[in-house]
Amino acid sequence: MAVYCRLHERCLELLSGADILFRRPNRLDVCLVQNHPIALVFLPASDIPSFVGKGNVDLGITGHDVILESQMESFVTESLRLGFGKCALQVQVPEAGSVQSLDELAGKRIVTSFEVLAGRFFAEVDTRAGLTGDVRHTSIEYVGGSVEAACALGLADGIVDLVESGETMRAAGLRPIATLLESEAVLIRSSTPKHAHLAPLIDKITARIAGVIAARKYVICQYNVLRAKLQTQRRSPRTARPDYFPPGGPGLVSVGAEDILIFNLDNSRV
């Protein structure tokens, strides 16, 4: 099973919640799981789709964006969305620059770490702008990191980069003008698995990880309410967190309850 580095902590929490116990030796990227016949491999996010897609690794955690960028979407199956690593791949231009729309970027210079996705996106922009045949197309140049510096350095008219909080973008004096895709971390398995006999183990680990994610979405709410209040309480409107409350809704708790206990759910071993 392969996990990526950037949201390392969240992956570790997930593995621990799924009762996958291991000790990773210093500087080693491979380790054995103590309570299952599994080896864990810590790889760069961009390598994981290909390892899993080719069947060398049976399960992986990586970003939806890197699966598309590595063009492995037909070789891997996204079994679960993991609810973290959420970000968007966006076209950004200098806030105070002359280019303020996609059409104005057609035929100009883009710098990105996502050259496949950016290439496809700008091929359509070019077509819409009539940049076909020998006319100069939008140029897409790859850089491995610090993409946001490209415009200020005079290397690009716009960039295509990931945005989570937007802090990096704003600090670089950029603003978004289009979104290519929304992404989050996903659990993947090979669409053509090499090791058929491992299917039950793969299903078991997938179900446990699904359990951790489900457990995080809910709490157990216990409370006592006077019988008289139970009868008079009107059903309250649905709230943003209907899953927190039993039939009768949160109004029953906030208006009528005397002692309220909220428990987090945990998937850990006892």
Ligand SMILES: Nc1ncnc2c1ncn2[C@@H]1O[C@H](COP(=O)(O)OP(=O)(O)OP(=O)(O)O)[C@@H](O)[C@H]1O
């Ligand atoms: N700012 C961000 N917020 C949320 N998720 C992000 C952010 N940046 C990247 N990601 C997600 O994490 C994935 C991997 O990022 P990155 O390339 O930094 O990881 P890595 O190659 O595993 O680690 P590193 O480069 O640190 O060795 C991205 O493709 C995306 O899915």
Ligand SMILES: O=P(O)(O)OC[C@H]1O[C@H](OP(=O)(O)OP(=O)(O)O)[C@H](O)[C@@H]1O
């Ligand atoms: O919207 P924000 O919360 O600021 O996050 C976005 C930044 O995070 C990623 O970079 P990363 O930190 O992985 O470093 P990198 O620039 O070396 O890729 C991405 O490439 C942006 O630069």
